[in-house]
Amino acid sequence: MTDAGSVTSALAALIRAQVERAGGWLPFDRYMALALYAPGLGYYANASRKFGPLPSSGSDFVTAPELTPLFGRALARQVAQALEISGTNEVWEFGAGSGALAAQLLDALGDRVQRYTIVDLSSSLRARQRERLAAHGAKVQWAAELPEHLRGVVVGNEVLDAMPVKLLHRSQGVWHERGVMATLAGFEFQDRPTELRPPLDIEGTHAYLTEVHPQAQAFIRTIADRLQAGAAFLIDYGFPEAEYYHPQRHMGTLMCHRGHLADPDPLETPGTKDITAHVDFTGIAVAAQQAGLHVLGYTTQAHFLFNCGVLDLAADAPPKEHAALQKLVNEHEMGELFKVIGLAAGGFWDALGFARGDRTDRL
Numbered sequence: 001m002t003d004a005g006s007v008t009s010a011l012a013a014l015i016r017a018q019v020e021r022a023g024g025w026l027p028f029d030r031y032m033a034l035a036l037y038a039p040g041l042g043y044y045a046n047a048s049r050k051f052g053p054l055p056s057s058g059s060d061f062v063t064a065p066e067l068t069p070l071f072g073r074a075l076a077r078q079v080a081q082a083l084e085i086s087g088t089n090e091v092w093e094f095g096a097g098s099g100a101l102a103a104q105l106l107d108a109l110g111d112r113v114q115r116y117t118i119v120d121l122s123s124s125l126r127a128r129q130r131e132r133l134a135a136h137g138a139k140v141q142w143a144a145e146l147p148e149h150l151r152g153v154v155v156g157n158e159v160l161d162a163m164p165v166k167l168l169h170r171s172q173g174v175w176h177e178r179g180v181m182a183t184l185a186g187f188e189f190q191d192r193p194t195e196l197r198p199p200l201d202i203e204g205t206h207a208y209l210t211e212v213h214p215q216a217q218a219f220i221r222t223i224a225d226r227l228q229a230g231a232a233f234l235i236d237y238g239f240p241e242a243e244y245y246h247p248q249r250h251m252g253t254l255m256c257h258r259g260h261l262a263d264p265d266p267l268e269t270p271g272t273k274d275i276t277a278h279v280d281f282t283g284i285a286v287a288a289q290q291a292g293l294h295v296l297g298y299t300t301q302a303h304f305l306f307n308c309g310v311l312d313l314a315a316d317a318p319p320k321e322h323a324a325l326q327k328l329v330n331e332h333e334m335g336e337l338f339k340v341i342g343l344a345a346g347g348f349w350d351a352l353g354f355a356r357g358d359r360t361d362r363l
């Protein structure tokens, strides 16, 4: 049996044991947490390559900082403005993946950043990040949890979509929570009636599957509680709640990625593929506001990068960076589906990245 095969069977055995311990039914968010983060075995915790531009490298998907350093260089302009306005000199990155974005921000920001702290649940990725960022020395640190008080700029690219979601299924007019059972052949979904509801009423009585995001919202509340001065910029795919919970979006947004192919089955070979859900940006903005942060803006990745001057930055870049930049900003690729939300402690200010095309009013 291959190493990957033994990791998969060990993870399946672990999940099976957890299902049994929970009385035969595990809520989907607990299944997703194990499938992605079970130490040494979950998708983000095991040694597989994950990020890269092509399946031939053994990777499963590509993210913006992996495509081109122009992404990090443009974001650095927004981070620089936030550091200056808040009088801080630290960056905190959540879910730093291969360390690509950290390298781009550190190179672009130079001495304006005195300390760059990474928080990542995955020990195998932390090891990759240490190797990649070694040249930056002691300026780069890793933290297992947030300190009581945080001063600086928080960044996270494609982190919110990797946080476990709860699945809700309306069947014959009755809302159910979807959970996971173990069978002889593997895992199966089973629905149980629930008091949980999506944040909006879904018109109609048709069958409707969707997600809710208590963990992502709790994450935002923690940032809000700790952030004494500074701002947070989170980039991810998603939409406002009116679009998320539109009556026609009856299959939800849960998706898996392996070998640069998307598939809809999170129960098949857990540990070998990423499991994600789109972000409900209204839920993120409301959680942030209720916990005392100000929404600086919400816009598409394309608008944000243009506002940060990515075209000037690209002027001297080689042709292959121009092609990659097209992917980041084209409407039919990452330009429109990916959004950026900016949140600030202490008060509102005009953030560079939202100067044009701000869509906060749609949240």
Ligand SMILES: C[S@@+](CC[C@H](N)C(=O)[O-])C[C@H]1O[C@@H](n2cnc3c(N)ncnc32)[C@H](O)[C@@H]1O
Residues within 6 Å of the ligand: 044, 051, 063, 064, 065, 066, 094, 095, 096, 097, 098, 100, 101, 119, 120, 121, 122, 125, 156, 157, 158, 159, 162, 163, 219
């Ligand atoms: C899709 S990857 C994105 C990686 C990287 N930001 C990039 O753009 O290439 C998601 C990352 O988020 C991390 N992650 C998920 N939940 C997290 C949390 N609550 N705190 C910190 N990191 C988290 C994962 O370990 C992984 O590194």
